[in-house]
Amino acid sequence: MKPGILVISHGSREAAWVKLVDDAVIAAAASPCLSDIPIVSSFLEIIEGRLIQDGIDELERQGVTDMYVVPFFISSGSTHVDEIGQAFGLPWLTDLEGDLGTFRVSANVRYGLPIDDDPEIAELLAANIAELSTEPEKEALLLIGHGSKEKMFHERWQEGLLKLGERLRALGGYKRAEYAMLLPDQAAAKLAEMQAANPGEAVIVVPLFLSRGYFTNHVIPTRLTGLEYRYNGKAMLPNQAIERWLERQMLEGLQRLNEK
Incomplete structure (x- = not known):
């Protein structure tokens, strides 16, 4: 058996986004425990080649016979996570068919899990927003993620956002934590509802995205136009906590491959 690791993230037209992902994968792969393991970072779309x-193909060219796939995505509610699994021949989560077809792969494949409510990533987010907080016991959090309209995927997003919100609330001592998705478009209505229910309460908006870009810089501020909130647009990358998360996934994946 020759194990290898394939990291899959979404991809972006912004070169800086791609570099942040690549840098995180390279840093994780630098672990001495992974020194002899072929590791390749790939993308769902946009990044040709x-x-x-x-x-x-690259991993199999290097002789890999057993491949662990790390879905470098925020939530198990992402339809992309399921369509990638479908293309590897794994059972479908629902009857929603992806458009990736079927991958050509000879290696045995094991498929990992995305970030969801990972405790160390919650600490990363708590540090991101700490600079916006003055009296946490009087402040509320509004976590905003991409989300999904699709049944079951929507519920998975909900579950992850609820758990992550509670982690963040407890870590920072905040009064409460709510969540909203961009798909469906819930952010403005949720923020307005929070402010109507608790006049004068400061709301800190927490973006749940791997890297700063179109969603953090444009979509969220645009959706919340005219409303009062605190926001710094910080995403998860660059941060050593993400590098450690990737390293953990890789090492646990290798263990799973050895247990098969």
């Missing part, structure tokens, strides 16, 4: 099939 580095798409998922390219990554599979």
Whole structure:
């Protein structure tokens, strides 16, 4: 058996976004425990020459017979996580069919899990927003994630956001934590509802995205136009906590491959 690891993230037209992801994967792969393991970072779309099939082909070119796939995504509610699994021949979560087709792969494949409510990532987010807080016992959090309209995926997003919100509330001593999704468009209505229910309460908006870009810089501020809130737009990358999360996924994946 020769194990290898394929990291899959979404991809972006912004070169800085791609570099942040690549840098995190490179840092995780630098672990001495991973020194002899082929590791390839690939993308769901946009990055020609580095798409998922390219990554599979590269690992198999290096002789990999057993491949662990790390879905570098925020939530198990992402339809992308399921469509990637479908393309590897794994059972569908619902009857929603992805458009990736079926990958050409000879290696045995094991599929990991995305970030969801990972405790160390919650600490990362808590540090991101700490600068916005003055009296946490009088402040509320509003977590905003991409979300999904699709049944079951929507519920998975809800579950992860609830758990992550509670982690953040407890870590910072905040009064409460709420959540909203961009899909469906819930953010403005949720923020307005929070302010109507608790006049004068400061709300800190927490973006749940891997890297700063279109959603953190444009979509969230635009959706919340005219409303009062605190926001610094900080995303998860760059941060050593993400690098450690990736390293943990890789090491646990190798253990799973050895247990098969």
